[in-house]
Amino acid sequence: MAAACVMVLGTTSGAGKSWLTTALCRYYSNQGLKVAPFKAQNMSNNARVVEGIDGAWGEIGSAQYFQALAARAVPGVRMNPLLLKPEADTHSQVVLLGQVSEPLTALPWRGRSAVVWPQIAAALDQLRAENDVVVIEGAGSPAETNLHASDIVNMRVARHAHARCLLVTDIDRGGAFAHLYGTWALLPEDERALIHGFVLNKFRGDASLLAPAPQDLQERTGVPTVATIPMQWHHGLPEEDGVFDDRSTTPGAVHTTVAVVAYPRISNLDEFQPLKNVPGLRLQWVRSPADVAGLRPSDWIVLPGSKATAADLAWLRAQGLDQSIAAHAGRGGTVLGVCGGLQMLGEALIDPEGIDGNGPGLGLLPLVTVFEPAKTVQRTSAAFGPLAGAWAPLSGVAACGYEIHHGQTAQHPAMAAKGDVAREVMPGIAWQNPAGNVLGVYLHGLFEDTAVLHALFGAQAPTLDAVFDGLADGVARHFAPGVLDALIA
Structure with a gap:
């Protein structure tokens, strides 16, 4: 039986996808389940060396490395099959299943998707066959209409895995409810149906002051706001792009x-x-x-x-x-x-x-x-x-x-x-x-x-295990009761 798949999407980059995916990996692992993370494509110069194919070392994005540790899984290249490492504003080195691919690096960006999708899908299917739960991280926003036709990291992955999706937004930036509604509205009907909950991340203040916006949003979309997560300056994980302040x-x-x-x-x-x-x-x-x-x-x-x-x-x-x-x-x-x-x-x-x-x-x-x-x-x-x-x-x-x-x-x-x-x-x-x-x-x-x-x-x-357990405890506190378990039921 294939693993249940939970996918974390974001309204923007930096909304908190990596953080939330890591927390969910540890949460589900703490339930005694066999868990693996997955991100089809990551663009980052923050990379780690992990077990590759046929015993060779390979590279994956650092976020997926930490997510694997949170899941108590051995990090491997299938967890991030495609890694793009920017070398200039308009050029990236392409790493496929842990290894640099010169042919893919030379391909035009839009022409690359059709070539790599079969290997991305195969990596995901293998993880689904081997685990109870796969926690999937999206990239950027799933509602970039100029990218939708060549998508290999967001809703195409969600459809392939029959994933139940959470859509997270950074409320500290302002405009959170517009971001959530706009993202949902730009998705096709069949993809909207995969969104099971909205998550407000990086909230500062009195959560009761958010009303009536969550209820209004649910009336417009049919999607509940399932968590309001406070701003955390000291959660212990590296930021998604390595930035500190x-x-x-x-x-x-x-x-x-x-x-x-x-x-x-x-x-x-x-x-x-x-x-x-x-x-x-x-x-x-x-x-x-x-x-x-x-x-x-x-x-x-x-x-x-x-x-x-x-x-x-x-x-x-x-x-x-x-x-x-x-x-x-x-x-x-x-x-x-x-x-x-x-x-x-x-x-x-x-x-x-x-x-x-x-x-x-x-x-x-x-x-x-x-x-x-x-x-x-x-x-x-x-x-x-x-x-x-x-x-x-x-x-x-x-x-x-x-x-x-x-x-x-x-x-x-x-x-x-x-x-x-x-x-x-x-x-x-x-x-x-x-x-x-x-x-x-x-x-x-x-x-x-x-x-x-x-x-x-x-x-x-603090040890990484202590950091991961703290993240898992946080999501357990801040998600509505029963939501996380219902996502994999």
């Missing part, structure tokens, strides 16, 4: 600022989520020299991952941030580069194959990166060797994470011949400058490792 910082006195450079093609920002839960830490965006002007040497500048390293490095220089970062490092300030950020910290980017782009690096580590067509995608466990300076607490610490990168990094030969050598503190993965304040790593997910977090800060973020 000052409202989500931990309370108390700030002793360390972690300033993350927000270049245009940033990737894997979700890995910094645990830092938001460390008492006394403040995360902030950096987009101009003014953003780092007040940093102390004990504060961090982080160069995160990038989907377009050379282009983001050029952007960074155009803002004048290269000088600011160099000045911070020159004062002994702490600097961390992760993946693309590591590559930027070196002396040069060399691209003989036209993969990313050539360019001089920031010169804070005597390294050189050569881009190659082959892409490294793997889970990695390794221990740090001896480190100095601000990073000394990581000495000997074993860490688990993942690698997703084009290119290989090594010592700069000419500089090494003159004795200017970076300390390789994790073979082929991490290097440190002789002064000890600059560290570059290929390993994503460091701060999700409890040993790393404790070594650096003497702190421990």
